[in-house]
Amino acid sequence: xxxxxxxxxxxxxxxxxxxxxxxxxxxxxxxxxxxxxxxxxxxxxxxxxxxxxxxxxxxxxxxxxxxxxxxxxxxxxxxxxxxxxxxxxxxxxxxxxxxxxxxxxxxxxxxxxxxxxxxxxxxxxxxxxxxxxxx
Numbered sequence: 001x002x003x004x005x006x007x008x009x010x011x012x013x014x015x016x017x018x019x020x021x022x023x024x025x026x027x028x029x030x031x032x033x034x035x036x037x038x039x040x041x042x043x044x045x046x047x048x049x050x051x052x053x054x055x056x057x058x059x060x061x062x063x064x065x066x067x068x069x070x071x072x073x074x075x076x077x078x079x080x081x082x083x084x085x086x087x088x089x090x091x092x093x094x095x096x097x098x099x100x101x102x103x104x105x106x107x108x109x110x111x112x113x114x115x116x117x118x119x120x121x122x123x124x125x126x127x128x129x130x131x132x133x134x135x
Contacts, residue, residue, distance in 0.1 A: 002027070010051065026063070030084065045077030050084035050102065058091040065096045083118065103133050 002009050006025030015035040021027060026043035029035070030051035037057040041047060044064030055061065063080045066073040078097030082088070086100050089108040100106070101118030111125040121131040 002029075016057075036090075044075070045096065046079040046081075048079070048081045050082060050086065052084055053082055053086040053088070055088045056090040056092070056108075059088045059094070060092070061088075061094045063096050105133055 002015065002021065002024050008028040010029055010031035010033065012031060013029045013033045016037045018037045019035045019039045019041065021041040021043065023043045026046045027041060028048040030049055030053065032052040033049045034054045035041065036055060039055050039057060040060040042062045042064055047061055047063050049055065061080050063077060065076050067076050076096065080094055080096065080098055082100040083102035085103040087105045088094065089106055091109045092106045093111045095113040098112055099115045101116060101120065103119045104116045105121045106112055106116065106127065107121065107123030107130065110123050110127040112122065112127040116122050119133045120129050121133055122128060123130045
């Protein structure tokens with residue numbers, strides 16, 4: 001169904017039927033990705049998930065905001081790019097314009113508003129490094 005609305009979907013992808021995907025034509029899912037129950041993929045701008053990335057239940061990827069510096073507060077659509085082998089744990093928020101490096105882990109309920117380096121483990125609000133994924 002996602003492909004019918006313009007999403008680019010790799011092989012062996014699983015998206016739970018309760019996931020909410022806005023503007024699927026801005027979504028790219030790499031091979032082996034999974035999007036969990038009640039995840040929100042708010043793809044006003046491009047959202048790209050690398051191969052084997054998991055977005056757990058209730059996570060929210062938000063590629064849209066407003067430019068508060070402008071009196072008219074126009075809509076902005078900064079891309080979200082998530083590398084391969086990333087785990088976006090339950091109830092995580094990833095904000096507009098964020099890039100997540102390969103093999104990173106975003107701990108449950110983290111609020112990620114800045115880029116995350118490859119193999120980093122982040123947690124908290126705002127998300128901060130708490131470890132490395134060296135295995």
